[in-house]
Amino acid sequence: MARIFFDHISTTPLDPRVFAAMKPYFTEFYGNPSSHIHDQGQAALKAVDAARAAVASLIGAQPQEIVFTSGATEANNLAVKGAVEAGGKKGKHIVASEVEHFSVLNAMLPLRNRGYEVTLLRVDRDGKVDPQDVRKAIRPDTALVSVMHANSEIGTIEPVAEIGRIAKERGVLFHTDATASAGHIPLDVREIGADLVTLSAHNFYGPKGVGALFVREGVSVASQIDGGFQERGFRAGTENVPGIVGMGAAAGIASDEREAWAAHLRRLGKKLFDGIGETIDHLHFTGHPTDRLPGHVSFWVEYAEGESLLLFLNVHGVMAASGSACSSNLRGHDEEDLVASPVLRAIGVPSDICTGSITFSMGKGNTAKEVDEVLGILPGIVKRLWEMSPTYLDYQKQKVQGG
Numbered sequence: 114m115a116r117i118f119f120d121h122i123s124t125t126p127l128d129p130r131v132f133a134a135m136k137p138y139f140t141e142f143y144g145n146p147s148s149h150i151h152d153q154g155q156a157a158l159k160a161v162d163a164a165r166a167a168v169a170s171l172i173g174a175q176p177q178e179i180v181f182t183s184g185a186t187e188a189n190n191l192a193v194k195g196a197v198e199a200g201g202k203k204g205k206h207i208v209a210s211e212v213e214h215f216s217v218l219n220a221m222l223p224l225r226n227r228g229y230e231v232t233l234l235r236v237d238r239d240g241k242v243d244p245q246d247v248r249k250a251i252r253p254d255t256a257l258v259s260v261m262h263a264n265s266e267i268g269t270i271e272p273v274a275e276i277g278r279i280a281k282e283r284g285v286l287f288h289t290d291a292t293a294s295a296g297h298i299p300l301d302v303r304e305i306g307a308d309l310v311t312l313s314a315h316n317f318y319g320p321k322g323v324g325a326l327f328v329r330e331g332v333s334v335a336s337q338i339d340g341g342f343q344e345r346g347f348r349a350g351t352e353n354v355p356g357i358v359g360m361g362a363a364a365g366i367a368s369d370e371r372e373a374w375a376a377h378l379r380r381l382g383k384k385l386f387d388g389i390g391e392t393i394d395h396l397h398f399t400g401h402p403t404d405r406l407p408g409h410v411s412f413w414v415e416y417a418e419g420e421s422l423l424l425f426l427n428v429h430g431v432m433a434a435s436g437s438a439c440s441s442n443l444r445g446h447d448e449e450d451l452v453a454s455p456v457l458r459a460i461g462v463p464s465d466i467c468t469g470s471i472t473f474s475m476g477k478g479n480t481a482k483e484v485d486e487v488l489g490i491l492p493g494i495v496k497r498l499w500e501m502s503p504t505y506l507d508y509q510k511q512k513v514q515g516g
Contacts, residue, residue: 114430117483122265122293122409122474123434127359128318134362135320138355146352147343157354164361168325171364172291172310173301180326180347181357185292185313186216187337188326191348192288192309193220195334197229197256200286204254205229210242210271212264212456214290234260239401240269240460244276251283258287262310263294266434266456266472267400268409270298277306286332292316292324296367297375297406308332314356318477319363323356374477378408381475381484385410388488393495399460399470408475413462416505417498422471425494431487434472 118126138160144153146161166176182188197207207221211233221231232250234242242260251258258280263270273289280287288309291300295310296317302310310327314320328334328347340349367374390396395415413419419435426433454462457470473487499505 115483115486117431117479117486119473119475119479119483119487120432120434121476122316122406122472124315124321125318125476126478127315127320128363128366130366131319131359131362135355135359138358142354144354146354147341157352160354160358160361161352164357164364167361167365167368168312169327171300171368172295172312172327173303174310174327175330177345178302178327178330180328180344181352181360182324182326182348183322183353184324185214185290185311185316186324187348188311188313188324189214189216189290190220191326191334191337192311193217193257193259194224194337195347196286196288196309196332197224198335199333200256203256203285204252206252206255207231207257207259208234208247208250208255208285209259210234210236210261211459212236212240212266213259213261214265214292217259217261217290236459238460239404240264240267240399240456241401241404242271242276244272244279247276248279248283251279251285255283255285258285260287260289261293262289262291262300262305263298263406264400264456265293265474266454266470267411267460268405268472268474269401270294270404270406273307274305280308281306293406296364296371297378298371302327302329309334314360314363317363317367320356320359323353323360325360370477375407377477378475378479381479381481382408382410384481385473385475385484385487388484389491392488392492397462399457399462406474408479409472410474411470411472413457413470414495416502416508417495418502419471421498422494425497426487426490429490429494431490434474435470 142156144157146158148154149158165179169176169179205228207229225231234246236242260271260276262273277287286308289307290311292311292313294300295312308329312325314323334347336347336349338349343349397413399411423433423435
């Protein structure tokens with residue numbers, strides 16, 4: 114049975130060229146970049162500097178504005194906590210969207226306990242933030258605005274350039290989490306007016322365990338890890354040289370090939386979107402119809418639980434994702450304690466229907482044949498779940514009775 118991976122929003126496979134670039138830094142060039150007195154340390158430092166330049170080039174930044182981290186979660190924590198702590202005199206108010214990643218929203222929890230106020234902005238039914246709501250929410254004591262570049266669950270691309278302009282006009286720092294978008298759609302930190310931008314290597318065919326935070330020249334962030342003075346003092350700890358080299362290699366490849374990837378994925382996405390729409394009833398697509406990540410298709414189906422859809426898809430060799438609470442990886446929580454996806458609630462999906470959404474996110478290696486295979490499998494799975502659903506059977510009875 115063929116295995117079809119349609120879950121690239123959660124991670125992407127490591128590009129073989131990236132792996133080849135990383136390998137020498139595990140065994141041959143194993144020096145510590147801080148030990149640059151000797152040859153091994155100099156080789157490591159040179160590799161890190163080259164990777165920094167490549168990542169900067171991907172987003173229109175300067176090399177010295179890139180701070181390497183262990184991943185997007187650390188970068189988001191550094192951006193949110195670090196920015197407001199460093200700019201304490203500005204005030205204790207933060208503006209963010211209600212559909213931010215947990216690593217942004219949960220980073221604000223300890224800040225709330227320390228007296229910070231957080232205004233969470235509503236989104237429309239497509240998951241978009243209204244820039245004018247940002248303008249209205251900013252106060253004289255606002256220290257930070259944080260709105261993601263694109264939402265991984267529903268694919269919507271946010272109007273970050275307009276939000277960035279508003280933040281700049283009001284003298285407020287602007288952070289955007291570009292984990293889902295960097296390397297896939299155009300992103301120029303100067304054009305969007307961002308002061309802080311989060312990146313994740315494994316989301317654009319690089320290795321796991323490494324990410325970066327763009328920190329605009331002149332912006333200060335308070336380090337969240339006590340230790341040495343690596344990464345300009347923003348992030349203590351010996352650099353993950355192989356991972357950083359891999360992120361740099363992945364960024365270079367993305368810079369060269371992103372447009373071709375995007376065109377390919379838009380074709381596959383349209384094929385999948387149209388095919389699902391033509392073959393499945395009681396269907397609700399989620400996210401913006403056009404302003405969305407290429408190759409990203411998300412939806413929910415009435416009377417068909419999202420978790421069950423995922424399980425049956427996996428049995429047929431198709432790997433996808435769900436925003437359903439039923440797929441939560443929270444440990445130590447009973448099922449009844451889980452709540453529906455905050456993103457789905459935010460865009461108006463009925464909270465009493467624990468179905469969640471299904472997200473198909475394709476990558477550069479996927480094919481039209483795989484899309485056809487998924488379209489051939491999905492309707493039968495949905496039909497089977499309907500046959501097992503008491504609510505669907507009730508719907509059918511009411512339909513018959515209603516004539």
